[in-house]
Amino acid sequence: MTNDTARRISATSLWTIIILIFALVPIVTTSAYKINVASHILVWGLFAVSFNMLWGITGMLSFGQALYYGLGAYSVGLMVDYLGSGWFLPAIALGLVMVIIVSFLLGLLVIRVGGVYFTMLTLAFAQLAWQITFKWYDFTGGDDGIQGIIPPGILENRIVYYYFVLVIVFVSIWILKRMAYSPFGLILRCVQQNPARVRFLGRRVRRNQLRVYMVSSFFAALAGSLMAGVDSSIHTDMLFWTTSGEAILMSVLGGLNQFFGPFIGAAIFILIEDNIGARTEYWPLIIGSIMLVMVILFPKGIVGEVLRLKAWFGKNGGGRQP
Amino acid sequence: MKKSTCICLVVALLACVAIPFAVHAQDKTIRIGAMYPMTGRAGLYGIDSVAAAEMAIDEINGKGGVNGYMIDATFTDSKARPAYAVRVATRYITEDKVHFLFGVVSSGVGLAVTEISRQHKTIFIGTDHASTQLTVDKMQPYYFRVSNNTFMSMAAGALYLKERKATKDWTTIAYIGPDYAYGHDQWNELKYNLDRLGVPYKVVGEYWPKLFEPDYTAYVTSLVRDKPDILVSGFWGGDTVAFLKQAIPYGLLQRSLYFHPDAGGNYELMSAMGDELPAGLVLGARHYNNWPDTALNRNFAAEFKKRTGRFPTYAASGAYVGVYAIAKAVEAVGNPDDTEALVKALENLKLQAPWDPDGFTSYMRPDTHQLKKMQAIGVTMPNKDFPPATMMLGDWKIYKPEDVMPPNDYIKEKRK
Amino acid sequence: MDATFIFSQAVSGLTIATLLFLVASGLTLIFGVGKVFNFAHGSFYMIGAYFGYQFSAVWGTNFFLSLILTGICVGLVGMLMEFLFLRRIYGRANEGGFQILMTYCFILIIDDLVKLIWGTEYKSLARPPGFQGAFQIGDTFIPTYNLLIIGIGFAAVILAWYILARTRPGRVARAASVDREIVGVLGVNVPLTMTLVFGLATAMGGMAGTLAAPLRTVTPGAGIEVIIDSLIVVVIGGMGNFWGAWLGAILIGEVTAFGVAFAPKWATLFSFMILVIVLIFKPEGLFTRRKVM
Incomplete structure (x- = not known):
């Protein structure tokens, strides 16, 4: 029991520190770039964590969460573009309502199939949505995307908007974490390990899968709609399969069995991408090689390996005590 | 224990963010932040643009620079992805303190970057992307294009x-x-x-x-x-x-x-x-x-071939002229820091480019910021x-x- | 609509289908036997195009000899990749995601290596001598090279059927796709089988690249363009179903061809729509009996 409490305290303090660090960014630096990078990390962190609710926890590898990420972004982008920037916040809300409906309907279709078919079906829907956004030039701006998405009022200030993102992201992650460690989260883990037994226990597998699919999609869309204000522009790339692929990458990089893993993975991925990208045009070779080594040698991801190392040191240190 | 390791991790992460990129100690420099795709299908145009821009910079710096200012350009792969290019452009402006944003092949990326240029009041010289929108309906005071629009x-x-x-x-x-x-x-x-x-x-x-x-x-x-x-x-x-x-x-x-x-x-x-x-x-x-068939154009193709071993694609000339446009503007103003004066200078730009036949000089159209050429x-x-x-x-x-x-x-x- | 146009459009569809199938067959083979989803299959197609260019256009080797040499070289590269990397993640929890990631890394690395070796300029390969012209039927032309591709596609189907159905390695491969463990217990070297299958599949992808090179642009990034379409074909046909991939390719090829002719504005959407419809109503693929639900 004490052990459990201690763990809870240390996890809480870890979160306090992370939040504190992100909260300090605009105070330490006035650089718009650093604030922009920090915002990208926050948004991608939320997206990756929400994705990992599906994959790491429930074992449903979706290759199409970009659909919801893009849907969130485009509902904000389109409404601001057509109706004015006053609609920024209502657009986020409306977008989320739409995503709840869409993810419910699509969810009914996609959870019927398992394994690789689920992956393919989610990919297919996301690519279809991308194609439509791309082709429907008159309405969505097609490949040109939408520019000039400025949040209204006080949010127009970059720093205020940054804190707005920060609060929403961490509240969302806190909610997701509560869910992941609730009885609901426990059932999800059981669904991953042995769906048949979940049925024996009288729980409905499909219903729980649908629920987590909707939860994951909801927060992916929230991340997307926040991104619209970060860059002031959105683009069809947000719906493309590479966006879904990056969420997978971030989860593996950070550690897909750790709740924080994807968040740390998102941070590391974005920093690597920026630092290597700034120095060489051969970034795909370098990032590809790093990821290849990670996948082969450190399947637990960075957070997972750090925890394992720590456990190993802890054991050895304890053994040597006189 | 867990806490401390995790803190270390997070601190290390933030240290990475804090590491400044190229530090420019030189005082008298014209800093250009260029973005071109260098991978995938569009990579050919990006790489040719970079080579041609470097060629122009070497030529200008070889002659002693502009009013004592040397040109220093940084080139980054835009990956042809707008969200990434936005991050790079912001970095150029706030970290590297560039005087000019430069480049971009895809119009989608161009539209995203022109938004950043407008917000930060930093001049953006467009060299390849051709969407007419950028100089017509989405035109903003700090954007100039030296290559054709469609x-x-x-x-x-x-x-x-x-x-x-x-x-x-x-x-x-x-x-x-x-x-x-x-x-x-x-x-x-x-x-x-x-x-x-x-x-x-x-x-x-x-x-x-x-x-x-x-x-x-x-x-x-x-x-x-x-x-x-x-x-x-x-x-x-x-x-x-x-x-x-x-x-x-x-x-x-x-x-x-x-x-x-x-x-x-x-x-x-x-x-x-x-x-x-x-x-x-x-x-x-x-x-x-x-x-x-002018000396300037023959020379341009021959020099490019000497540098890279191949003749240039169309994209190269745009980047080459873009660098000269910057040099011209800085020459007229006297320094690269007075953005508003540079905008005025670029609006009145007249420039002998490789694509100009004898007896014609390309010129900037002030109301669209689009270079006019034959x-x-x-x-x-x-x-x-x-x-x-x-x-x-x-x-x-x-x-x-x-x-x-x-x-x-x-x-x-x-x-x- | 006059008959010759329908005919020529149908032949166009068949050309599209054959090139699609030649890429997709390798993809589906790897999936069927090894349960590996090789996202980098398009990259093997791309290096196939570059090898073909190197052998045929640079070193002046006969086109058909280049085709075979390319198959061997790309197959060896594929086996090496499988042996060094993919083999290490078999059987891991959440293997699917790791496969996608690892093969995605292959895409990044192969693309950059190609750029380092051959540069970014577009390369081009001429049609082989004797296949440059076209047959004329009334007012319509059918290029001989397209017919050659269709012929090679049929030959590949028949050869693959023979190997899979009538030879011992083929039977082993089919058995391994049903139950790897039991096949191993029966004394078959399963890891070696996997490597060989991977080599064969990538060799087919590479040869498809060489065959397509005289019709297309050889450039970095060419792999990405074919992978999504091939994936659609594989899923429609049933993942791991060789015949399904062939029929799926013909379906997609013909739908595309007639879509372009009669509804050009929406032509690019049709293949995705078919994919979605198939996945909703028959997720195991149109041509597979097994149920996955």
Whole structure:
């Protein structure tokens, strides 16, 4: 029991520190770039964590969460573009309502199939949505995307908007974490390990899968709609399969069995991408090689390996005590 | 224990963010932050642009710089992804404190970067992307473009078709172009200009393969059925090569006149296809290695070949001229720091570019921030001066900038 | 609509289908036997195009000899990749995601290596001598090279059927796709089988690249363009179903061909729509009996 409490305290303090660090960014630096990078990390962190609710926890590898990420972004982008920037916040809300409906309907279709078919079906829907956004030039701006998405009022200030993102992201992650460690989260883990037994226990597998699919999609869309204000522009790339692929990458990089893993993975991925990208045009070779080594040698991801190392040191240190 | 390791991790992460990028200690420098795609399909244009920009910088710095200022450019792969390019542009502005943003091949990226340029009041010199929007409806005070927009190419194309009507009558026309903004803009602008010139035409087919579509067979056979007199093409990148290779054995190019005014005359098409390129195609490009036949242009192609081992694609000249435009503006103002004065200087820019024929100088149009230049359209014919190409363009038709720039009512209508 | 046009459009569809199938067959083979989803299959197609260019256009080797040499070289590269990397993640929890990631890394690395070796300029390969012209039927032309591709596609189907159905390695491969463990217990070297299958599949992808090179642009990034379409074909046909991939390719090829002819504005959407419809109503693939629900 004490052990459990201690763990809870240390996890809480870890979160306090992370939040504190992100909260300090605009105070330490006035650089718009650093604030922009920090915002990208926050948004991608939320997206990756929400994705990992599906994959790491429930074992449903979706290759199409970009659909919801893009849907969130485009509902904000389109409404601001057509109706004015006053609609920024209502657009986020409306977008989320739409995503709840869409993810419910699509969810009914996609959870019927398992394994690789689920992956393919989610990919297919996301690519279809991308194609439509791309082709429907008159309405969505097609490949040109939408520019000039400025949040209204006080949010127009970059720093205020940054804190707005920060609060929403961490509240969302806190909610997701509560869910992941609730009885609901426990059932999800059981669904991953042995769906048949979940049925024996009288729980409905499909219903729980649908629920987590909707939860994951909801927060992916929230991340997307926040991104619209970060860059002031959105683009069809947000719906493309590479966006879904990056969420997978971030989860593996950070550690897909750790709740924080994807968040740390998102941070590391974005920093690597920026630092290597700034120095060489051969970034795909370098990032590809790093990821290849990670996948082969450190399947637990960075957070997972750090925890394992720590456990190993802890054991050895304890053994040597006189 | 867990806490401390995790803290270390997070601190290390943030340390990475905090590490400054290239620190510019030199005082008298003109800093340029350039973004070009260097990977994937568009990589060819990015890499050529970088080589040409570096060539211009070496030339200028070799002569002692501009008013004592040396030019220093940083090049980053934009990955042709707008969200990433936005991050790079912001970094250039706030970390590297660049005086000019520079480059960009894709119009989608260009539109995202021009937004950043506007917000941060940093001048953005566009060198390759062609969407007319950037200088018309989405134009902002800090954006300038030295290369063509699609409107200019299409207006020249419409004039060419009008003249052709006088010599060899045609009535039907079909279009094939990539299914994204660039492809649609070209077709709309061509139709607009044909209407404006009062040229009657009948559209018998419109085809929209996706960008980088590998297989055009079905499009070719449909076009053979449509039998247009003029086949207008809006392909970009390697797509022209694939389309022509698949179209040749069907005899499509004998039945219809292949007419490709914006990116068809690109040198990389000729160097890739060699002998396979048929004669008699009517093509246009934003810059030609063999037109105009001026010392400046010959020198440009030869020097580029010396640096890279190959002749430049059209993208190279844009980057080359872009650097000279910056040098000119800084020379007029005296320093690279007074942004508003630089905007004024760029609005009045006059510049002798490799694409200018004798007796003409490119100039900036102040109300659109678009560089005005002569447009030329040529016909493929044998010419082995620029190997590995064995066919080049010739039989040029030249159009004056006044005739091909967007008319005022067009701009007014779009800006509404 | 006149008959010759329908005919020529159908042949166009068949050309599209054959090239699609030649890429997709390798993809589906790897999936069927090894349960590996090789996202980098398009990259093997791309290096196949570059090898073909190198052998045929640079070194002047006969086109058909280049085709075979390319198959061997790309197959060896594929086996090496499988042996060094993919083999290490078999049987891991959440293997699917790791496969996608690892093969995605292959895409990044191969693309950059190609850029380092051959540069970014577009390369081009001429049609082989004797296959440059076209047959004329009335007002319509059918290029001989397209017919050659269709012929090679049929030959590949028949050869693959023979190997899979009538030879011992084929039977082993089919058995391994049903139950790897039991096949191993029966004394078959399963890891070696996997490596060989991977080599065979990538060799087919590479040869498809060489065959397509005279019709397309050889450029970095060419792999990405074919992978999504091939994936659609594989899923429609049933993942791991060789015949399904063939029939799926013909379906997609013909739908695309007639879509372009009669509804050009929406032609690029049709294949995705078919995919979605198939996945909703028959997720195991149109041509597979097994149920996955």
